[in-house]
Amino acid sequence: ALRASFALKAHKGATVVQTPFQPQASYKVAVLGAAGGIANVKGVAADLSHCNTPSQVLDFTGASELANSLKGVDVVVIPAGVPRKPGMTRDDLFNINAGIVKNLVEAVADNCPEAFIHIISNPVNSTVPIAAEVLKKKGVYNPKKLFGVTTLDVVRANTFVAQKKNLKLIDVDVPVVGGHAGITILPLLSKTKPSVSLTDEEIEKLTVRIQNAGTEVVEAKAGAGSATLSMAYAAARFVESSLRALDGDGDVYECSYVESDLTELPFFASRVKLGRKGVEALIPSDLQGLTEYELKALEALKPELKASIEKGIAFANKQA
Numbered sequence: 001a002l003r004a005s006f007a008l009k010a011h012k013g014a015t016v017v018q019t020p021f022q023p024q025a026s027y028k029v030a031v032l033g034a035a036g037g038i039a040n041v042k043g044v045a046a047d048l049s050h051c052n053t054p055s056q057v058l059d060f061t062g063a064s065e066l067a068n069s070l071k072g073v074d075v076v077v078i079p080a081g082v083p084r085k086p087g088m089t090r091d092d093l094f095n096i097n098a099g100i101v102k103n104l105v106e107a108v109a110d111n112c113p114e115a116f117i118h119i120i121s122n123p124v125n126s127t128v129p130i131a132a133e134v135l136k137k138k139g140v141y142n143p144k145k146l147f148g149v150t151t152l153d154v155v156r157a158n159t160f161v162a163q164k165k166n167l168k169l170i171d172v173d174v175p176v177v178g179g180h181a182g183i184t185i186l187p188l189l190s191k192t193k194p195s196v197s198l199t200d201e202e203i204e205k206l207t208v209r210i211q212n213a214g215t216e217v218v219e220a221k222a223g224a225g226s227a228t229l230s231m232a233y234a235a236a237r238f239v240e241s242s243l244r245a246l247d248g249d250g251d252v253y254e255c256s257y258v259e260s261d262l263t264e265l266p267f268f269a270s271r272v273k274l275g276r277k278g279v280e281a282l283i284p285s286d287l288q289g290l291t292e293y294e295l296k297a298l299e300a301l302k303p304e305l306k307a308s309i310e311k312g313i314a315f316a317n318k319q320a
């Protein structure tokens with residue numbers, strides 16, 4: 001995660017200082033659904049508590065401890081819910097995960113309404129709009145603090161482009177926009193830094209691989225779940241970026257699926273500037289000067305993303 005943040009800083013010409021993140025203040029991060037794919041909650045907490053980081057790890061289990069787990073929390077990460085099995089789309093998880101996210105976000109609204117909320121549970125394209133509706137109903141919605149975590153798409157895009165072009169991975173940064181499912185995942189390869197030259201065939205292959213990377217893992221795990229380790233890496237990067245921003249670092253940029261006016265869609269993943277108050281600015285420049293291929297892909301993803309957003313909003317309102 002640290003290496004990734006350094007790479008982002010390097011592109012903007014800032015001085016690259018390879019020191020670990022040493023926050024000025026202390027912060028609380030809650031992970032709801034933390035035991036996924038690994039162990040029970042107590043086991044995960046015991047395991048994590050041995051890391052030599054200046055942090056304390058506490059464990060909470062079950063509905064009765066949910067409110068306590070959220071008191072005074074600055075960043076809430078939500079990976080709770082079921083993962084895909086081979087043959088499933090992320091939307092096939094909607095029926096189970098929509099309700100889980102709704103309940104957990106209600107608890108967030110009641111206990112730490114000021115927190116940054118990172119939604120990992122799929123289908124992210126719908127669970128983020130669900131979370132927004134829940135927060136609105138509770139009167140605490142702050143669009144600047146609600147994030148769909150799409151960092152894994154960026155992590156994958158960076159990895160695959162670096163491999164393909166034999167680049168030093170730490171230097172590569174590919175913005176990924178749109179959403180987090182199939183064709184709604186749109187890597188803007190023309191905006192890769194450092195700029196790379198790719199044939200049409202390479203662009204097509206890389207784009208499709210990035211879009212299907214989650215499915216690649218689901219199939220390789222053959223029924224035992226979806227990405228967990230690369231997701232943990234990506235989530236750690238996004239949490240660290242959020243903590244840096246909360247701590248006053250004025251140079252933090254990440255791609256995330258957020259409320260947006262960059263397109264006609266109410267939620268859209270793009271690069272955003274993070275600050276103490278959450279999203280400080282959406283970065284429109286990645287969407288300017290797109291190639292014909294990217295423009296076509298952008299138009300093609302809109303109906304699916306729109307439908308997923310509407311499905312989430314309808315669910316949240318139906319349950320009112």
Ligand code: NAD
Binds near residue numbers: 151152
């Ligand atoms: P998992 O089944 O291994 O773990 C999910 C955990 O959630 C379990 O420990 C379960 O007990 C817990 N849980 C379920 N309901 C809960 C509730 N109401 N409150 C608290 N915890 C609850 O699954 P996983 O592999 O960790 O995946 C979790 C979710 O993350 C899935 O929906 C998956 O699709 C999604 N995911 C998203 C990305 C992304 O890039 N956004 C990447 C990987 C996985």
Ligand code: LMR
Binds near residue numbers: 122218
């Ligand atoms: C991923 O991209 O790996 C996650 O969204 C999990 C999945 O179902 O693919």
